[in-house]
Amino acid sequence: FLSSPMTASIVGCPFSGGQPRVGVDQGPIRLVEAGLIQQLTGLGWKVKFDGHHQFEDINATADPPIGILKNPRLVARVTEAVAKAVGAHAKKGELPVTLGGDHSLAMGTISGTLDAHPDACVIWIDAHADINTVETTESGNIHGMPVSFLLGLGSTIPEFGWVKPVLKPERIVYIGLRDVDAGEKRILKENNIKAFSMHDVDRYGIGKVVEMALDHVNPTRDRPIHLSFDVDALDPSVAPSTGTPVRGGLTFREGHYICEAIWETGLLVALDLMEVNPSLADVASVKQTVAIGCSLVRSALGETLL
Numbered sequence: 193f194l195s196s197p198m199t200a201s202i203v204g205c206p207f208s209g210g211q212p213r214v215g216v217d218q219g220p221i222r223l224v225e226a227g228l229i230q231q232l233t234g235l236g237w238k239v240k241f242d243g244h245h246q247f248e249d250i251n252a253t254a255d256p257p258i259g260i261l262k263n264p265r266l267v268a269r270v271t272e273a274v275a276k277a278v279g280a281h282a283k284k285g286e287l288p289v290t291l292g293g294d295h296s297l298a299m300g301t302i303s304g305t306l307d308a309h310p311d312a313c314v315i316w317i318d319a320h321a322d323i324n325t326v327e328t329t330e331s332g333n334i335h336g337m338p339v340s341f342l343l344g345l346g347s348t349i350p351e352f353g354w355v356k357p358v359l360k361p362e363r364i365v366y367i368g369l370r371d372v373d374a375g376e377k378r379i380l381k382e383n384n385i386k387a388f389s390m391h392d393v394d395r396y397g398i399g400k401v402v403e404m405a406l407d408h409v410n411p412t413r414d415r416p417i418h419l420s421f422d423v424d425a426l427d428p429s430v431a432p433s434t435g436t437p438v439r440g441g442l443t444f445r446e447g448h449y450i451c452e453a454i455w456e457t458g459l460l461v462a463l464d465l466m467e468v469n470p471s472l473a474d475v476a477s478v479k480q481t482v483a484i485g486c487s488l489v490r491s492a493l494g495e496t497l498l
């Protein structure tokens with residue numbers, strides 16, 4: 193699915209509108225400053241990066257909540273721009289590597305991927321399901337909702353008219369869940385969405401879980417894969433500087449195994465690395481979180497241990 197020479201296009205998205213914490217917009221800047229581009233070049237990738245996206249803000253008075261949804265017009269506008277950017281890169285046979293920024297961005301990245309690769313499946317690595325609808329969300333933070341928009345669940349909002357229900361429930365699988373709201377549990381069940389929680393990771397081991405996840409969404413290993421990786425899937429001791437940390441997460445190796453195994457399929461067409469917030473911990477912990485973000489991207493893009 194990728195053109196040659198293999199080209200990775202870094203889509204830097206300094207965006208925090210999907211959630212209330214300051215700082216997650218600095219994630220992409222810190223990942224690039226840590227040398228991610230040079231690291232990918234070192235792996236043999238042709239890397240394209242024409243600067244971080246400049247999302248123009250909408251002042252709060254012009255963007256009042258819709259229901260309890262916060263910054264709705266801003267999130268709608270930004271994610272539409274991201275969908276266009278990711279879709280354009282993917283259509284050129286490049287591998288878009290979207291650096292967040294909060295996970296509401298995935299409404300855009302996955303829309304873009306599916307525009308270029310309609311048959312793609314989504315592997316969502318996260319402590320959370322991010323599948324709340326307008327009706328079920330209790331926070332109004334849109335970073336907890338992107339999957340519901342992509343599936344076309346819940347009532348539609350005119351401001352999000354650009355999002356089409358391009359994702360089918362049988363084309364997404366979760367790994368790492370351990371903090372799912374009651375409403376989300378109902379949605380997962382009603383839509384028969386496959387999800388491997390941390391209980392499953394403990395029970396089967398990460399190797400078997402990844403195999404079962406791929407068997408579910410990619411049975412004959414012929415579909416393009418969009419990997420959406422929320423660093424809060426990792427245990428907070430491994431990736432502390434993130435907005436919604438939840439204990440009992442993936443180890444350093446389990447996180448990397450997922451990326452390595454998906455690269456090994458040869459089917460990866462798009463990657464998101466989301467929710468790195470470099471303002472939530474001490475200097476050493478921030479550095480650790482940024483470094484593991486870079487490391488996960490390298491593993492997903494072919495870096496091997498031997």
Ligand SMILES: N[C@@H](CSCCS(N)(=O)=O)C(=O)O
Nearest residue numbers: 295320324331333335336436
């Ligand atoms: N389920 C909660 C938390 S959502 C956490 C979003 S993320 N992208 O995984 O950090 C909510 O809806 O606010």
Ligand SMILES: [Mn+2]
Nearest residue numbers: 295318322422
């Ligand atoms: Mn998430």
Ligand SMILES: [Mn+2]
Nearest residue numbers: 319320422424
């Ligand atoms: Mn999460």
